[in-house]
Amino acid sequence: MNSLNSSVVVIDNVAVIGLQRDDLEIANCGFLVSKRIKEESISKTAINIESFEYITSENVYALQKLIDVLEISGISVCVCGFDAVSASIIFTFVDDIYFSTALDVRNAILELNS
Amino acid sequence: MSNKKTTGDSDKTNKIQSQQKEIDGLYDQIESSRFDLPMLKIAERVLMVPLVGAVDSVKSQKIMEDVLDSIKPMSLRVVVLDIAGIKVVDSAVAAHLIKIAKATKLMGCKTIITGISPIISQNIVNLGVDVRDIDTTSTLQDGMQKAYEAVGLKLVQFNE
Numbered sequence: 325m326n327s328l329n330s331s332v333v334v335i336d337n338v339a340v341i342g343l344q345r346d347d348l349e350i351a352n353c354g355f356l357v358s359k360r361i362k363e364e365s366i367s368k369t370a371i372n373i374e375s376f377e378y379i380t381s382e383n384v385y386a387l388q389k390l391i392d393v394l395e396i397s398g399i400s401v402c403v404c405g406f407d408a409v410s411a412s413i414i415f416t417f418v419d420d421i422y423f424s425t426a427l428d429v430r431n432a433i434l435e436l437n438s
Numbered sequence: 439m440s441n442k443k444t445t446g447d448s449d450k451t452n453k454i455q456s457q458q459k460e461i462d463g464l465y466d467q468i469e470s471s472r473f474d475l476p477m478l479k480i481a482e483r484v485l486m487v488p489l490v491g492a493v494d495s496v497k498s499q500k501i502m503e504d505v506l507d508s509i510k511p512m513s514l515r516v517v518v519l520d521i522a523g524i525k526v527v528d529s530a531v532a533a534h535l536i537k538i539a540k541a542t543k544l545m546g547c548k549t550i551i552t553g554i555s556p557i558i559s560q561n562i563v564n565l566g567v568d569v570r571d572i573d574t575t576s577t578l579q580d581g582m583q584k585a586y587e588a589v590g591l592k593l594v595q596f597n598e
Binding site: 404406408412415431432435 | 503509513537544
């Protein structure tokens with residue numbers, strides 16, 4: 325079993341995950357993240373992808389898979405940290421995105437706690 | 439000998455002139471494709487962008503880039519795109535508008551498309567463009583009201 329490189333910090337009852345690209349490539353990434361969040365007894369998580377220099381369609385599919393796993397486990401998710409360049413090109417490769425998004429960690433926490 | 443030289447010079451001059459003409463044409467093309475997009479901050483975290491004239495793929499890409507670049511520095515929550523000034527909304531323009539709305543949503547910002555005339559709405563439906571996830575209003579006034587509500591503001595009329 326692999327371990328995660330991503331950081332997990334709890335702010336205002338929300339687990340903020342500083343997601344690393346390598347973690348998305350781990351087959352059981354969803355399970356590992358879900359387990360890590362459950363350890364904190366928290367049901368809300370903000371996934372921050374700010375560290376991604378660029379985002380590929382594979383990253384988006386992997387992210388969607390991770391979010392599906394978390395939501396099945398009863399964890400509300402909000403993804404934040406998309407930059408203008410990624411946002412402008414991503415819909416050339418991906419039809420649609422089915423997860424909640426926010427500008428930054430602060431807004432993601434506000435969204436999850438509203 | 440002298441005649442030959444004169445002919446050679448004239449050829450060179452003609453070539454330079456034609457190249458200069460070509461360069462000027464390219465400059466004109468660049469200038470015509472460049473335009474200033476009015477970005478109106480009408481309230482805290484609300485941006486209004488009136489679109490006028492013809493929207494092609496170059497222009498729509500510029501609109502998307504300008505709007506997305508403004509989201510982070512202005513902490514925008516709502517972008518109002520007023521398309522009342524666009525004469526023709528074909529499938530390409532509709533697809534571009536939807537792409538802009540999706541991209542802004544990715545950055546946590548809601549897009550409201552206003553100024554949709556009956557003929558434009560008929561066109562959008564006929565083209566089979568799915569706009570269910572996008573906020574649309576027929577007038578800019580309704581759009582502004584929605585935008586204000588989204589950021590927790592309300593338009594109130596004061597009685598004199």
